[in-house]
Amino acid sequence: MTASTAQGRDPASLRRHNLRALLRHLHLRGPTSRVGLGQVTGLTRSAIADLVGELTERGLVLESGSSQQQPGRTGRGRPPLIVSLRDERAYVLAIAVDVDTVRIGRVGLGGNVLEEMATQHEHVPGDPTPGLEQLARLVRELVTTTEAPPIAVGVAVPGLVRDEDGVxxxxxxxGWHELALGQRLRELAEITAPVVVGNEARLAALAEHRRGAGRDRTDLVYVSAGVGVGAGIVAxxxxxxxxxxxxxxxxxxxxxxxxxxxxxxxxxCWETEIGADALLRRIGVVEPADRQSELERLFERAEQGEAEALDAFRQLCTPxxxxxxxxxxxxxxxxxxxxxxLRPLLRYAEGELRxxxxxxxxxxELPVELGSARLGEQGHLLGAAEAAVSSFLASFE
Amino acid sequence: MTASTAQGRDPASLRRHNLRALLRHLHLRGPTSRVGLGQVTGLTRSAIADLVGELTERGLVLESGSSQQQPGRTGRGRPPLIVSLRDERAYVLAIAVDVDTVRIGRVGLGGNVLEEMATQHEHVPGDPTPGLEQLARLVRELVTTTEAPPIAVGVAVPGLVRDEDGVxxxxxxxGWHELALGQRLRELAEITAPVVVGNEARLAALAEHRRGAGRDRTDLVYVSAGVGVGAGIVAxxxxxxxxxxxxxxxxxxxxxxxxxxxxxxxxxCWETEIGADALLRRIGVVEPADRQSELERLFERAEQGEAEALDAFRQLCTPxxxxxxxxxxxxxxxxxxxxxxLRPLLRYAEGELRxxxxxxxxxxELPVELGSARLGEQGHLLGAAEAAVSSFLASFE
Structure with a gap:
């Protein structure tokens, strides 16, 4: 983390930079004392007081006495003032769109999921409009019940998203093609907050890095298999x-x-070798009418220890x-x-896979740990929230 | 680039940070006026003057009137003072070690190759000591003829190098295994400068990014095929x-x-599919006694347009x-x-490859340009130099 107050640089831009450094720290590390904020940013006490003052006025943080004893500290003196995010006011909307389901949630700065719901996606193949109208309705419903508008909106989609314009x-x-999802959602939902769109697997990797099994790692590869294989890499x-x-x-x-x-x-391609259809072929199911039910049946059989089901997972281990x-x-x-x-695969055929x-x-020579993603189905949603927070923080620069 | 002078942060550390920012700019972008340095760092005129003063005293830079007219400027007023690196004094030693050859050069801050030589590697399979002693001798010879010791030494090797300790x-x-090359070279050559060691292909990618065909790109993949396949990725x-x-x-x-x-x-593995032996197999040469001569003969035949030789390259295009x-x-x-x-492959079978x-x-959807690495055999050496410069600059932090 860097923060600075400098002569010779535009003071307004420096101030925004420092506000952002504080918010980012509170978002990733949680409530922090003023002294702690000073230590991580290198700023003076008076600078911290001034910046925290502005964030308080803007309704983004609040200060209170330490609610819990700091480990290793004696009880002497005044309890330190702890700066926390006001996540009921400073929240993002996160949306994860899939073929069948739309998940939407309010996630506070700091990562708390304040509210979450899932509903059937009103998806019409070849026509994105009904689905977009549904998303806009869900956004409006969620926003009207809260005291403040979202600071940003993040959307996770199963597809390629161009960085430059979020299309x-x-x-x-x-069945989407060159869809300006963010722009259309802002128009339909009549919101002014920025909307960022990202590939669901990349966003899940981001979420695992910030909130899940990859916290405090500098590098990780996240791989998720379904019908296709999605991935995100943190380096x-x-x-x-x-x-x-x-x-x-x-x-x-x-x-x-x-x-x-x-x-x-x-x-x-790897996904033709290890995706859902490759797994189902191992138990003789080819072109299933209802892929999801077939998979669930397979999981149940594996859970009961049925040899054919376990074998299907084991056979997938080589590819x-x-x-x-x-x-x-x-x-x-x-x-x-x-x-x-790949999570059930790890469950039913871990030895074979390793x-x-x-x-x-x-x-x-290359050391590697193999583990399960921790956030599961929530990964896409939490990743969309993290992307939205990043876009909010970037707006300070 | 960031640079700053700030209250509330350790002034000595800030000063080093700012000195480094100036040196890094001069290294990557070349001679720059004081005004230009102020613009890229955001520092005041007096701060720049002060920092340039220190760098001048340390023998790293010199200032002079602009030797050439700046484009778009009229000739009025005093010519601006231009800050340049004194690369005869501020240089790194770069070494590229291969099975047959050792290349060694003096490369100035700023990237100019001041001196370069290649010699046969006195390599004894299984015993790294004779080769190391040769390296140390070459280093001492080069250092004694110059007015100042090197600011750092970089070594490119065809192998895996552990980041943590440079082993x-x-x-x-x-035939090297767990060799503390940097440490032993410092001892044998009796130098105090830091020695950084890196994989030759990774360093060549770095050189292409900073000095070659990848300048001004944020991302690139460099792939080089020989007996094995080496690569470096910039993201x-x-x-x-x-x-x-x-x-x-x-x-x-x-x-x-x-x-x-x-x-x-x-x-x-990809290198078994596309390496030198895979290419030679295409013309019926299996386990060649002298691989290099066979390859050179093949290049000559391809250059003369011989069908069998051209076919060998074409057949390699699919893998x-x-x-x-x-x-x-x-x-x-x-x-x-x-x-x-892969450079001759591009020359003799570009259409087939594309x-x-x-x-x-x-x-x-993924746009991609395919091109030749520009630095050729010098890439390893220039990459070693860039790694050495980075380590010198890091010592300011």
């Missing part, structure tokens, strides 16, 4: 976006050039390990977090 | 290092699980394109730079 370039399962504490925002399409890494044709047109080995050799992430179908990973990856 | 974990072609203007420093081992990305066994133990497609889908780098054997890349990669 959803392509979301195959939703040097930053979510990898690439040149245009599309970095992380590891589902389309070719791991078997002689394999099946992927919907993208290429052959042997899963191949792609994971590639990720490890490419990123040296230290930590690989598994989401979606054995194959060690067998396949040629560079034992 | 070469494994350099298979040199968000930073060289990707990963958790322990090993990121970028894309030669061991498995692109053909049914393929040949790699020296790493895995099967179908090369497969790995490149993966890199593009994973990193969305915008720019892919090809080095080593055709296959478009055919294989499934996501046409």
């Amino acid at each position: 959803v370039t392509r979301a195959p399962n939703l 040097h504490d930053q979510l990898l976006t690439g040149n245009t925002g599309y970095a992380g399409e590891i589902g389309h890494m070719i791991t078997n050039p002689g394999g099946r044709t992927c919907h993208c047109g290429a052959r042997g 899963v390990a191949t792609g994971l080995a590639n990720m490890i050799n490419i990123f040296d992430p230290g930590l690989v977090l598994l989401g979606g179908l 054995y194959n990973l060690e067998r396949i990856r040629g560079l034992p | 070469v974990t494994r350099a298979p072609n040199l 968000h203007d930073q060289l990707l290092t990963g958790n322990t420093g090993y990121a970028g081992e894309i030669g061991h990305m498995i692109t053909n699980p049914g393929g040949r066994t790699c020296h790493c133990g895995a099967r179908g 090369v394109a497969t790995g490149l497609a993966n890199m593009i889908n994973i990193f969305d780098p915008g720019l892919v730079l090809l080095g080593g054997l 055709y296959n890349l478009e055919r294989i990669r499934g996501l046409p």
Whole structure:
């Protein structure tokens, strides 16, 4: 964290920079004493008092005596003033859109989920308008019951999102193409807050990094398998976006050039090797009418220890390990977090997966931990919230 | 670039921070007027004058009237004072070690190669000491002829280098294992300057980013094929290092699980599919006694337009394109730079390579430029120099 007060630089811009540093710290680290804020920013006591004053006036923070004894401190003297975020007033709206479901929630600065709901997505294939109108309605409903408007809105979508303008370039399962989702949602919901849109897997990786199993890591790879394979990579504490925002399409890494044709047109993409359909093929289910029910039945059978169901997971371990080995050799992430179908895979075939990973990856020097993503289905929503917070904080610069 | 003078922060640390900001700007952007330095750092005229004074005293910079007319400026008034690096005094030593050859050079702050030589590597398989003693001798020879000692030393090696302590974990072609190269070189050459060691392909990527075909890009992937495949990735203007420093081992990305066994133990690693031996196999040369001569003969035949030689390059295009497609889908780098054997491949089979890349990669949304690395054989040396400069600049913080 850097913060500064300097002669020779535009004072207004420095002030915004320092306000942002304080908010960012409170968002990521929680309530902090004035002294603590001074230590992490390097600012003087009077500068901190002045900045906290402004944040208080703007309704973003409040100060109170320490509610709990600080560990390692004796009870002498005045209790320190603790600065906390007023998350009932300073909150973002987070939305996670899927083919069947829309989740929406209010998430406070600081990461608390204040309110959350899920509803069926009124999705009309080929026409994004009914779905967008539904989103706008949900946003309006949530906003009217609260005392302040959201400071920003984040939306997670299963598709490619262009960094430059936030347009959803392509979301195959939703039939969206070049959709200016953020702009249209702002118009339809009549909100003035910024709306940021991102790929759901990238956002889930961000959420795991800030709030989940990847806290205090500088690097991680998050991989989630469903019908497709989504991923997000954090390197040097930053979510990898690439040149245009599309970095992380590891589902389309070719791991078997002689394999099946992927919907993208290429052959042997990793997601054709390890996605839901590849898993179901292992138990003889081809082109299922209701994929979700078939998967749930398979999980139940595996949970009961049925050999055929467990075998299906075990058979998937070699192609899963191949792609994971590639990720490890490419990123040296230290930590690989598994989401979606890879979580039950870890549950039912962990030994087989680890054995194959060690067998396949040629560079034992690269240390790696393999674990489950912690946030599960909430990852997309929490990631959308984090992206919204980042956009709010960026508005200070 | 950030620079600041602030109350409330340790003044000595701030001063070092600002000195570093000036040096870094001069290193990357070249001679700059005091006014220009003020603009990029946000510091006042008097602060700049003071800092430039210290750098002048330390022998790192000098000031002079503008030697050339600034574009767009009329000739009125005093010519502005231009601050330049004194690269005869402020230089790094750069070393690139290979199985056969050692290159060593003096590279000034600012990137000018002041002096450079190549010699046969006195490499004894299994015993690193003779090679290290040779390096130390070369360093001493170069240092004694100059007016000042180097500010830092950078060494590029064909192997895995651990970030934490700079130890070469494994350099298979040199037979090195857990070698504390930097520390031993400092002792043997009796130098006090810091010595940084890095993987040669990662350093070449850094050099292309700062001095070569990737200038002014925020993201790029550099891939170089020889006996193995080396790579370096720049994302968000930073060289990707990963958790322990090993990121970028894309030669061991498995692109053909049914393929040949790699020296790493895995099967179908990309480097077994596209490395020098894979190329030579295409013209019927298996386990060559002198690989380098065979390759040179092949290049000559290709240059003369011989069908069999050109076909060898063309046949390599599908596996090369497969790995490149993966890199593009994973990193969305915008720019892919090809080095080593991939440069003649681009020369003799560019159409075939581009055709296959478009055919294989499934996501046409990801824009990508394909080009040759510009620095060629000098890339390792210049990358070692850049790493040394970075370590010198980091010593200010």
